[in-house]
Amino acid sequence: MSGDNTIWDKMGSIDYRYVYAITIVLILIPVIRPLGIPMKTTKITVDYFNAIDNLPAGSIVAVSMGGGMGTLDELESAFLATWRVLFQRDLKVVFYSTTADGPIILDYHFKEKVKPENYGKEYGVDYVRLGYNPLGEPGEASFALSIRSVYSTDYQGTPLDDIPLMQNIDSHEDIDLLIYIYTACTSVEIVVRQWIVPYNQPSVGITLGCCGPMASPYYPGQLLSFLSGSGPGAELEIVGNVPGPGALINDAKNLGIIGLLIFLVLGNASYWGKRLTGG
Amino acid sequence: MALPFWDLLGLWVAAFFSFSVLSFLWKDNLYYKFGQQFVVGVVVAHNILTSMQAVYNNGVVPIMTKGQITLIVPILVGILAYTRLSRDISWASKYPVAIMIGVGTGSMVVGTLRGQIIGQVSMAITDVFKSSAPMDMLNGLIIFVGTVASLTFFVFTREHRGALGGSAKLGRIFLMISLGANWAAETVWYLTQMTGRVMFLYNEWLLKGILGG
Numbered sequence: 147m148s149g150d151n152t153i154w155d156k157m158g159s160i161d162y163r164y165v166y167a168i169t170i171v172l173i174l175i176p177v178i179r180p181l182g183i184p185m186k187t188t189k190i191t192v193d194y195f196n197a198i199d200n201l202p203a204g205s206i207v208a209v210s211m212g213g214g215m216g217t218l219d220e221l222e223s224a225f226l227a228t229w230r231v232l233f234q235r236d237l238k239v240v241f242y243s244t245t246a247d248g249p250i251i252l253d254y255h256f257k258e259k260v261k262p263e264n265y266g267k268e269y270g271v272d273y274v275r276l277g278y279n280p281l282g283e284p285g286e287a288s289f290a291l292s293i294r295s296v297y298s299t300d301y302q303g304t305p306l307d308d309i310p311l312m313q314n315i316d317s318h319e320d321i322d323l324l325i326y327i328y329t330a331c332t333s334v335e336i337v338v339r340q341w342i343v344p345y346n347q348p349s350v351g352i353t354l355g356c357c358g359p360m361a362s363p364y365y366p367g368q369l370l371s372f373l374s375g376s377g378p379g380a381e382l383e384i385v386g387n388v389p390g391p392g393a394l395i396n397d398a399k400n401l402g403i404i405g406l407l408i409f410l411v412l413g414n415a416s417y418w419g420k421r422l423t424g425g
Numbered sequence: 426m427a428l429p430f431w432d433l434l435g436l437w438v439a440a441f442f443s444f445s446v447l448s449f450l451w452k453d454n455l456y457y458k459f460g461q462q463f464v465v466g467v468v469v470a471h472n473i474l475t476s477m478q479a480v481y482n483n484g485v486v487p488i489m490t491k492g493q494i495t496l497i498v499p500i501l502v503g504i505l506a507y508t509r510l511s512r513d514i515s516w517a518s519k520y521p522v523a524i525m526i527g528v529g530t531g532s533m534v535v536g537t538l539r540g541q542i543i544g545q546v547s548m549a550i551t552d553v554f555k556s557s558a559p560m561d562m563l564n565g566l567i568i569f570v571g572t573v574a575s576l577t578f579f580v581f582t583r584e585h586r587g588a589l590g591g592s593a594k595l596g597r598i599f600l601m602i603s604l605g606a607n608w609a610a611e612t613v614w615y616l617t618q619m620t621g622r623v624m625f626l627y628n629e630w631l632l633k634g635i636l637g638g
Binding site: 163166169170173174177178217218219220222246247249277278279280282283284287296297298299303305335338339340342343344354355356357358359363367368374375376377391394395398399402403406 | 450451471472475476478479482483486487490491528529532533535536537539540541544545548552603606607610611612613614616617618619620621622623624627628
């Protein structure tokens with residue numbers, strides 16, 4: 147075909163492996179030598195921080211841990227910053243996991259990354275982990291009504307009634323803030339339907355970057371705020387003054403996107419070039 | 426400082442499977458297929474075990490220790506799901522499915538109506554007037570116009586001509602912008618996942634696992 151050798155054809159048929167190779171090299175640069183690209187914080191992240199920071203001492207925070215290992219790279223900066231902000235304050239935290247991976251992530255974080263004991267927090271008194279329960283939406287509704295209807299023990303098998311922190315906690319009435327973590331984009335509807343609509347429960351969310359557009363309609367009218375992806379996680383590190391891996395990830399992302407943008411421009415130029423020249 | 430044996434083994438296993446998945450960027454291959462199927466197998470096994478543990482902790486233990494015998498009902502209903510494995514009694518598996526759909530729908534209806542339909546529509550209207558800041562009002566106005574125009578795009582009972590046609594065209598533009606934003610967010614997410622793997626392979630596997638840094 148005669149048109150196969152035009153500049154537009156060549157631009158549109160670059161081997162996709164070059165895209166990956168260039169992207170990986172660009173990502174690697176800041177990993178080896180961090181660049182410290184400046185970041186600006188957004189109102190939505192400040193609102194997230196304020197939702198926790200404005201809680202009176204002794205408030206109860208429930209964390210619905212719906213994160214998975216497969217998406218940890220994207221969410222870890224938001225998780226770590228949130229745990230640090232929570233543990234730095236005089237708050238009582240109840241973690242429960244709605245994914246099988248949730249307890250693994252919490253184990254890993256509390257043993258390696260953010261040790262609660264370093265913040266003077268004692269298990270059973272300042273925080274408790276209820277473990278994994280495949281709640282789904284009806285289960286979430288039951289949890290809000292009565293925690294004991296879906297959890298009888300913590301993740302170690304200790305009955306809830308034997309845990310000091312859980313003595314006076316059993317329903318949404320005892321919870322001052324819900325941090326709802328999810329990775330299936332439509333799950334934002336669960337927190338709206340089961341916590342916010344029936345109980346007007348103050349709630350914030352953590353989700354993937356790609357789920358941000360689906361959570362946006364609920365902010366600020368229903369959700370107090372939400373963090374979507376590693377970018378807002380890095381912002382929380384700045385707003386909360388809790389350094390973590392987010393800044394480095396942002397550096398790498400900023401550079402990596404350049405490679406994708408170049409090929410995006412080339413692909414579009416090829417399409418329009420061929421169309422305009424009748425190729 | 427040398428890592429303990431099990432930590433080092435964990436690093437190498439993680440690196441092995443990270444490379445396995447990344448090898449797909451070159452082309453589909455046996456190494457990738459092995460990694461993919463191994464990881465899927467492990468995840469399924471882990472999910473089965475943790476789900477069984479959850480049923481034991483929150484279903485069986487309260488029956489044994491507190492005498493909450495009513496919990497036998499959901500356990501029995503759950504067991505009925507396995508009757509699908511036998512053709513003769515597979516009809517019984519419809520009961521747990523019916524109960525789950527019924528309970529699921531029932532628990533969603535009120536929240537959907539109040540939170541997602543009435544709540545969202547009322548916010549789309551009131552947001553225009555709620556703030557006194559000009560930019561917030563403009564933002565509210567764009568959302569209101571975008572919502573109405575996008576909805577008219579899905580009106581199929583009348584031909585898209587005149588005012589309806591103009592609104593539907595505007596709606597299509599809003600929908601394209603929305604899909605573009607979703608695509609961008611998705612791409613950045615993949616990029617973050619790649620960044621995480623590159624950080625792991627460089628900082629953990631190469632520096633700590635191989636160079637002992």
